[in-house]
Amino acid sequence: MDNVAFIKECQEKVFAGTHIxxxxxxxxxxxxDENLKDLAKCANEITQDFNGKKIDVEQLNNIKKNACSEDCTFCGQSAFFDTGVDTYQLPSPEEVVSKAIKAKEEGAESYCLVAAWREPSTKDFEKVCNIIEQINQKVGISVECSLGFLTPIQATKLKELGVKRYNHxxxxxKSKFAEICTTHTYEDRLKTLAIARKAGLELCTGGIIGLGETREQRLELTLELARLYPEEVTINILVPVPGTPLELQAELKNSEIVRMFAVIRFLLPESVIKISGGRETMLNDSGEELLQSGANGIITAGYLTMEGNEAEKDLKMIEKIGLQA
Ligand code: SF4
Known part of the structure; x- marks a missing residue:
């Protein structure tokens, strides 16, 4: 069977509801490479068949910045590296509410509260719960959280507060993990995902590509994501941060990024597949090609430690390629 016929056969399996x-x-x-366009086209057809033309647009709020106790080698917020990133603790609920209102006005459907720590202390967790309550009362936007490791009690509390999705x-x-982090394990991460799932939270999980992993290791990550079957997959593309061990890491080829997004779509036809950090910096087209190769979500208006496109620019880009924000 030639390559195009094989891609089509896999697509037929997906349309028939069978897992590849x-x-x-x-x-x-x-x-x-000569068949990459066919792969991307078929992935896009799967996206549109299962999810239509709608693009999931999300904004983030980094509610606790920098000096994290973990040593993830790609991260500008780890206390292990001198990156010069500024530092702040949890802001007031009013401050977060006004940013959430702005995000909603700019077209975001979900608002993710992200904190740079290993796990929330009891006191900080209470503060975050208060922030979520205030957003619920005053904004009316889907709240998502990324707060590190969770206990079952904390996960249940987030569910009770109406948090829709938990990012971790x-x-x-797995075979690369020990090279990029020594302060916790892959199993620790899987455990928090299981706790979130058990509490009834939807899952958002993914990773960061371009860390020097092999294509086989990207397959390994992709298959693990498929096994977890999250409602959302989020893929970051490394932007090397000066001061981190990966500051000189070579860029991943664009074709490798397209391949990965397309194959994730074949494995997870119904999920939101979001292009996250690195979209504007590492892709020449801000993600236009990926949004037509399997992806159907973006983060707009900046990231945890990096600027991003303004929301208006991203919404125009989505419209320009015939999709809907
Ligand atoms: S746990 Fe998160 S915030 Fe902390 S160093 Fe790792 S990636 Fe950065």
Missing amino acids: SSEDAEKLLNIP NLETA
Whole structure:
């Protein structure tokens, strides 16, 4: 069977509601460059069949910045590295509410509260719960959280507060993890995802590519994501941060990024697949190609430690390529 016929056969399986096998996923990820456009086109058709033309637009609020106790080598917020990133503690609920109102006015459907710590202390968790209550009362936007490791009690509390989705990334393949973080394990990350799922929270998980992992390791991460079947996958592309061990890391080729997004779509036809950090910096087109190769979500108006496109610019880009924000 030629490559195009194989891609089509996999697409037919997905349309028929059958999961493609890990062998199929491996073959798709290794499709020759000359067939990459066919792979991307079929992934896009799957996206539109399962999710239509709607793009999930999200904004983030980094509610606690920098001096994290963990040593993730890609992260500008780790206390282990001298990156010069500014530092602040939890802001007042009023401050977060006004930013959430602005995000909603700018077209964001979800608002994710992210904190740079290993896990929330009891006191900080209470403060975050208060912030969520205030957003619920005063804004009316879907609240998501990324607060590090959670206990079952904390996860249940977030669910009770109406938090829709919990973000906790796997970061990279299990076989690569010990190289990029020594202060916690891959299993720790899986445990928090299981706790969030058990509490009834939707899952958002993914990772960061371009850390020097091999294509096989990107497949490994992709298959683990498929096993977890999250409602949302979030993929960051490394932007090397001066002062971190990965500051000189070579850029990932664009074709590798397209391959990965496309194959994730074959494995997770119904999920939101979001292009996250690195979209504007590492892609020449701010993600236009990926939004037509399997992705159907973006983060707009900046990231945790990096600026991003203004929301208006991103909404125009979505409209320009015939999709809907
Ligand atoms: S990625 Fe998260 S856990 Fe790791 S150092 Fe950065 S803020 Fe801390």
